Amino acid sequence: MAARYHEALPAASNGDAAPRIGPHPGYISSSNQYASELKIRRMLKENGCDPAREDNYRLQGVQLIDTVRQHLNLPVRTFDTACTYFHKFRLNFRDAEYNYQDAALASLFVACKVEDTIKKSKDILAAAYNVKNPEKPAASDDKIFESPGKIIIGLERLILETIGFDFRTRYPQKLLVKVVRSILGPEQGKEFFNIAYAMSIDMYKTFVPIKRTTFSMVMALVELTARMTGHHLDKVKDFAAHRRQYHRPAVLETMLDILDLYVQYHKSTKVGTQFDLNRFMDIKIALNTELEKEFISRHMYYCSRCENDEPSPLTPGSVTSPTATSSSLPGDLSMRRTARGQDGTMRFVFDPEAAREEQDTVAQYYNEEYEEYEVEVEEPIPAPRNEHGEGGGGHSRHAQNQQREVFTRVKVETGTWS
CATH class of the missing domain: 1.10.472 (Cyclin A; domain 1)
Structure with missing residues (x-):
C-alpha cells in the first residue's frame, strides 16, 4: 500500500529567517493593436459563432454606427474608432451574452469620449431610435432611454477592459x-x-x-x-x-x-x-x-494545421463570459480581461515586454517548493469473516499466526511544484 505526503520546504536555510511575501500584485493585461487571421478565426470558433450569423451581425452593427454617426454629425475618425472597438468586443464575448445593437452603440459612446466628440448615452440612443422611427421622434431625455442607457454604460466598462485602456487607433x-x-x-x-x-x-x-x-x-x-x-x-x-x-x-x-x-x-x-x-x-x-x-499565402502568418488544432481546454477562470473571464499573459485580443471572481486585481500595462518582465519577477516569490515522500507500508491480513459478519475463531487464530512483522520503507523524492 502506498501513501503520499507533501511537506513545504523552508524558504531559507542555515537558520535564516524566511523572507516575507506580501499580497499578490494582481494580474497583468497588455493590449495588442493587431491580430492575425488565424487568431480571429480561432476566437470566433471558441465563441461558437455561426459564420453566416456573425457576418450579418458585423455588417448590421457597423451600418448602425455609421447611420447614427451621420445623424449626429460626428467626424469619420469617431466612426473608425467605434468600429475598431466593436470588432474587438465581439471577438471577446459570445453573441448570446449581449445584443449586437447595444454593443455597437456602446462602442460609439466610448469612441465619442476618446475622440473628444462627447455625446451622452441617451443622445446616441435617441439618435438610433429616431433613425428607425422618423415619424415618431423622441427627445434624449425621454424615459424610454433610461434602461437602455444603463446597459450602454455597463458595456462601456467591458469595452474599456477589452481594449486594455489602450486608445490608439x-x-x-x-x-x-x-x-x-x-x-x-x-x-x-x-x-x-x-x-x-x-x-x-x-x-x-x-x-x-x-x-x-x-x-x-x-x-x-x-x-x-x-x-x-x-x-x-x-x-x-x-x-x-x-x-x-x-x-x-x-x-x-x-x-x-x-x-x-x-x-x-x-x-x-x-x-x-x-x-x-x-x-x-x-x-x-x-x-x-x-x-x-x-507563391504568396492568402493570409499572412497563417497555418492550416494550427487552425484545425483544437484550442486548449478552458480553465475555470477562463469562461467566456463578460463577468467571469481569464487574465493570462500576454494580453491581446484572445484574452478575456475581466478580473471579477479572481483573488487579485487586474492591471493594464501598455508595454508587453515590461509586463512579461514584471510577471517573471513576481513568479519567483510565489513558487512553492515541496519534498515528496512516498511511503510503502505492508499491513497484516485481516481475519476472514463468516456470513454473519463475525470473525471465525479458528481461521482468525490461523491468520494471526501467519502475520508477519510490519516494516516501513521510505523512498524520498524531491520535486518542485509551482
Whole structure:
C-alpha cells in the first residue's frame, strides 16, 4: 500500500529567517493593436459563432454606427474608432451574452469620449431610435432611454477592459487624402478619391482595421480603386515601388478581404452598388493568380494545421463570459480581461515586454517548493469473516499466526511544484 505526503520546504536555510511575501500584485493585461487571421478565426470558433450569423451581425452593427454617426454629425475618425472597438468586443464575448445593437452603440459612446466628440448615452440612443422611427421622434431625455442607457454604460466598462485602456487607433482617411494627392494631384484625383473614400467606409465592415497598418490599408484602397475604375494603375504601382514601408503580401490580403465583402454582400456596401459584380470577381481572380505566381499565402502568418488544432481546454477562470473571464499573459485580443471572481486585481500595462518582465519577477516569490515522500507500508491480513459478519475463531487464530512483522520503507523524492 502506498501513501503520499507533501511537506513545504523552508524558504531559507542555515537558520535564516524566511523572507516575507506580501499580497499578490494582481494580474497583468497588455493590449495588442493587431491580430492575425488565424487568431480571429480561432476566437470566433471558441465563441461558437455561426459564420453566416456573425457576418450579418458585423455588417448590421457597423451600418448602425455609421447611420447614427451621420445623424449626429460626428467626424469619420469617431466612426473608425467605434468600429475598431466593436470588432474587438465581439471577438471577446459570445453573441448570446449581449445584443449586437447595444454593443455597437456602446462602442460609439466610448469612441465619442476618446475622440473628444462627447455625446451622452441617451443622445446616441435617441439618435438610433429616431433613425428607425422618423415619424415618431423622441427627445434624449425621454424615459424610454433610461434602461437602455444603463446597459450602454455597463458595456462601456467591458469595452474599456477589452481594449486594455489602450486608445490608439488608426485613421486611414487622413493618409488616403495625402496619397491620392501625391499620385494624381489635387484636381485630377477628386473623382478617384470619392470612390476610395467610400471604400474606406466599407472596409470597416471587415476585420481589416484590426489586422493591417494604416499604410497597407491605404495602398490597398488606392490600388483596388484603380483596378475597378481602370485608370491610374501604373501610377499607383510606381508610387508603391518607391515606398520602403510598402509590403505586397499585406496589401494583397487587404484587397482580397475587401473583395470578399463586395462579392458576398454586394448590396450591403456603398461601392458595391456602383460597379458590376463581375468586375469584382475578375479583379479577385487576377489577384489570386498573382498570389499563386509569387507563391504568396492568402493570409499572412497563417497555418492550416494550427487552425484545425483544437484550442486548449478552458480553465475555470477562463469562461467566456463578460463577468467571469481569464487574465493570462500576454494580453491581446484572445484574452478575456475581466478580473471579477479572481483573488487579485487586474492591471493594464501598455508595454508587453515590461509586463512579461514584471510577471517573471513576481513568479519567483510565489513558487512553492515541496519534498515528496512516498511511503510503502505492508499491513497484516485481516481475519476472514463468516456470513454473519463475525470473525471465525479458528481461521482468525490461523491468520494471526501467519502475520508477519510490519516494516516501513521510505523512498524520498524531491520535486518542485509551482
